[in-house]
Amino acid sequence: MVNKPQPYFYNPGMSSTQLENWLGQQKIHLSRYNSLLKEKAALEERLQCILAEITVMANCEGEGKLNFPWEPSP
Secondary structure (H helix, E strand, O other): OOOOOOOOOOOOOOOHHHHHHHHHHHHHHHHHHHHHHHHHHHHHHHHHHHHHHHHHHHOOOOOOOOOOOOOOOO
């Protein structure tokens, strides 16, 4: 009689169905985590662009400001 090799489970005591469910949950978790990391990187890049534009606008020497006449027109 030949012994069938038993499947190796990282989490002993789990049935194959339980392990499959656990792996599915891990896949969903990792997918969401990676998605959040990508979104964070995109937001940080956008924030850097905004900060650079704010710096440029803050250093403007009066360009773009409205000039009102000191004397009212009749």
